[in-house]
Amino acid sequence: MLTAVKLEKTYRRHAVQVRVLNGLDLEVQTGEFLSIVGASGSGKSTLLHLIGTLDTPDTGRVLLDGKRIDNLPSRDRDRLRNRTFGYIFQFYHLLPELNAVDNVLMPAYIGHSVLTWWQTRRQWRRRAEELLELVGLKHRLKHRPRELSGGEMQRTAIARALLMDPRVLLADEPTGNLDTEAGSEIVRLLRDINHNKGVTIVMVTHNMEIVSATDRVVRMVGGVVTDDTPAPRQSFQPRLAAV
Numbered sequence: 085m086l087t088a089v090k091l092e093k094t095y096r097r098h099a100v101q102v103r104v105l106n107g108l109d110l111e112v113q114t115g116e117f118l119s120i121v122g123a124s125g126s127g128k129s130t131l132l133h134l135i136g137t138l139d140t141p142d143t144g145r146v147l148l149d150g151k152r153i154d155n156l157p158s159r160d161r162d163r164l165r166n167r168t169f170g171y172i173f174q175f176y177h178l179l180p181e182l183n184a185v186d187n188v189l190m191p192a193y194i195g196h197s198v199l200t201w202w203q204t205r206r207q208w209r210r211r212a213e214e215l216l217e218l219v220g221l222k223h224r225l226k227h228r229p230r231e232l233s234g235g236e237m238q239r240t241a242i243a244r245a246l247l248m249d250p251r252v253l254l255a256d257e258p259t260g261n262l263d264t265e266a267g268s269e270i271v272r273l274l275r276d277i278n279h280n281k282g283v284t285i286v287m288v289t290h291n292m293e294i295v296s297a298t299d300r301v302v303r304m305v306g307g308v309v310t311d312d313t314p315a316p317r318q319s320f321q322p323r324l325a326a327v
């Protein structure tokens with residue numbers, strides 16, 4: 085479904101060139117929960133950004149269902165980012181002045197014309213509240229990010245990522261800023277979303293324990309994929325019944 089073909093990427097800053105991706109190939113199947121591991125600086129986030137059209141490769145292609153998405157006109161790319169992909173980051177990227185519901189609503193607010201937004205805002209608000217309930221935050225709807233714990237902020241970010249019913253979730257170290265227990269809860273939640281909603285998930289992580297919640301693990305070294313194996317399954321049981 086999602087394919088990266090011979091991706092190359094070099095960052096240039098003044099005289100310094102950093103070659104990060106070196107002809108990387110990757111295929112992600114529909115409904116898969118894939119983790120990407122590798123040493124710090126091996127290019128995991130860069131790969132995630134290219135797959136999610138947040139950045140463009142120097143050469144190579146990214147395809148979704150066989151169609152190129154790395155060179156779309158900006159309007160089509162914006163739509164794809166808004167409707168097809170959901171993004172989850174290590175530091176949540178919530179807007180500090182907005183409460184949890186309004187943070188979750190941002191993709192709908194951004195993705196519609198003023199008129200459509202005005203006409204449909206009540207339905208969207210209800211959906212945002214339902215999603216927050218599903219991620220276990222029914223009692224935190226009006227809280228602002230500073231009034232939430234790290235795990236709760238990440239749950240809010242996950243609800244936001246789900247708002248537009250994306251086909252693919254791209255998660256960049258979603259547990260990197262959380263303690264073990266909160267991190268495990270987040271991964272369980274992602275596992276449930278993958279299971280129950282069939283959302284494809286690509287997750288960058290440093291945490292090998294968390295890898296065991298996923299279907300497949302690819303390791304990056306030197307800007308290419310060096311290992312591609314089924315993840316060793318351990319004790320991750322889905323917990324939420326119907327996310």
Ligand SMILES: Nc1ncnc2c1ncn2[C@@H]1O[C@H](COP(=O)(O)OP(=O)(O)OP(=O)(O)O)[C@@H](O)[C@H]1O
Pocket residue numbers: 095096097102104122123124125126127128129130131
């Ligand atoms: N915008 C940028 N400009 C210049 N260099 C960059 C930029 N983004 C990343 N790099 C460099 O590219 C390399 C790969 O970065 P990337 O964030 O993809 O690695 P990573 O595997 O995700 O690392 P980590 O696990 O530490 O997050 C790093 O050496 C980094 O310094």
